[in-house]
Amino acid sequence: MANKKFNSWIKNICMGWGFIMAGSLLSSCNDLMHDDLPPCDMGVDLQFKYDYNVQRADMFKDHVGGLSVFVYDEQGNFIARHDAYNDATSQPLKDPNYAMRINLEPGKYRFATFAFQKKYEDALAQPGAKFQIALPQQGDNITALHARLDREQGKVNNQSQPLDTLWQGLSNELVEVKDLQVTRHTIGLVRDTKQLTISLHQTDEPANINADDFSYQITNANGDISYDNSLLPDEELTYTPYYTWTSEFKDTEGNVKERTAHAALMFSRLIWHPKEKDKNAILTITNKTTGEEVVRINLADYLAQGRGAFEARHYSEQEFLDREYDYKLDFFLQGNQWKYVQLRISILDWFTRIQPVDL
Known part of the structure; x- marks a missing residue:
């Protein structure tokens, strides 16, 4: 009989503590009058x-x-x-x-x-x-x-x-x-921000080129990015290089044998438009002296060809453009005409040669 009373007494104490603990938990979560109580994990x-x-x-x-x-x-x-x-x-x-x-x-x-x-x-x-x-x-x-x-x-x-x-x-x-x-x-x-390094080489006169001889620009209506990463309607923007330079290659006697003109640009997200030509991002390079347009390409279309470096992944053009962010284009000029370009993906030391095509 004594054991039953003792067990009943212990049970009542435990139940009482249970109600107290539950009350404390609810108060700490919901009672805004008690700022000293610990916050809920919620x-x-x-x-x-x-x-x-x-x-x-x-x-x-x-x-x-x-x-x-x-x-x-x-x-x-x-x-x-x-x-x-x-x-x-x-x-x-x-x-x-x-x-x-x-x-x-x-x-x-x-x-x-x-x-x-x-x-x-x-x-x-x-x-x-x-x-x-x-x-x-x-x-x-x-x-x-x-x-x-x-x-x-x-x-x-x-x-x-x-x-x-x-x-x-x-x-x-x-x-x-x-x-x-x-x-x-x-x-x-x-x-969504991309880097492009352009290099220009002269095939006929390798030493006769300078970065300051050219202007470089990318045009595209791509400067307004929505919450879901889609591009909102925008005006056409013009991107120009943030840095240009000329590198030189000399022989053992210090004579310049070859020069390469370089330009570094950054720009916003590119969308691949295979049919809507008026929406394409366009890269142009112009000879400042003659005013002649040396290069004009559909930039997204050319850069998207870099997905060939990852054939096993089966990237679509758009997925590749969104995954990659650092591109290199080497244009090889003959006079004022470019004959071909090499697109390079630096992490694999991969490149592909692309011939000029109409936009």
């Missing part, structure tokens, strides 16, 4: 990857230095912005296990991301053209979110600086946050 842990490249390696921690994440509810209405970035005192994005904790009430959400090499506001403070995010206001629809490249009357004024690298990312589906637990979700990033 919301989402966002992780990020950048493996959409030809290397097929996650280079997020090595390349990305700043993130701006925009949170939208199930109806696509803006709720909040969250940022993370590396600086001189802390470099959280270099941690391979980095996750952005966002506290959210139970519900379904979408997360749109723009990323840079540094904190967004620091990127804006640098010289040269920048991608400006149209920062949303409370309740704005996700379709209003976009990043627009600076321009002056259609010209991208880089001020001799490369563009700060831009990545875009979007949760592929609605992410559900449940009560009293943390949801984990990974967002993949796509790099």
Whole structure:
């Protein structure tokens, strides 16, 4: 009899503690009057990857230095912005296990991301053209979110600086946050800024060429990138080199035997248009002295031929253009006419020779 009473007493104590613990948990989560109580583990842990490249390696921690994440509810209405970035005192994005904790009430959400090499506001403070995010206001629809490249009357004024690298990312589906637990979700990033190095060689007179003898430009209406990485309608932009130089090759006596003219350009995302010729990105190179157009090509079409370096992957033209970001074109001139071009993919030491074709 004594044992039964003792067991009953122990049971009542345990039940009492259970109610106290449950009450504490509910209070810590929902009682806004008690700021000294510990917060709930509830919301989402966002992780990020950048493996959409030809290397097929996650280079997020090595390349990305700043993130701006925009949170939208199930109806696509803006709720909040969250940022993370590396600086001189802390470099959280270099941690391979980095996750952005966002506290959210139970519900379904979408997360749109723009990323840079540094904190967004620091990127804006640098010289040269920048991608400006149209920062949303409370309740704005996700379709209003976009990043627009600076321009002056259609010209991208880089001020001799490369563009700060831009990545875009979007949760592929609605992410559900449940009560009293943390949801984990990974967002993949796509790099939208591209690098092109042009080299010009003279076949008849190898030493008779100089980078300053030519003007180089890319034209395309591609400077406004939406939240889902599509291109919004835009004016035609003109990109020019941020750097040009001439290299020399000398013999043992110091005589110049050959020169090569070089130009480095950066530009926004290219879309491959096999039929809509008026939408093509066009690369032109002009002889400043004669005013003659030396090169004119459909840039996306030529660069997309680099997918031949990865035949086993079966990349489409557009997938290759989105994965690759560093291109090299070597034009071989005879007089003022180019006879062929070599497209090089540096990571494989691969190249292909392309003959001139009509646009």
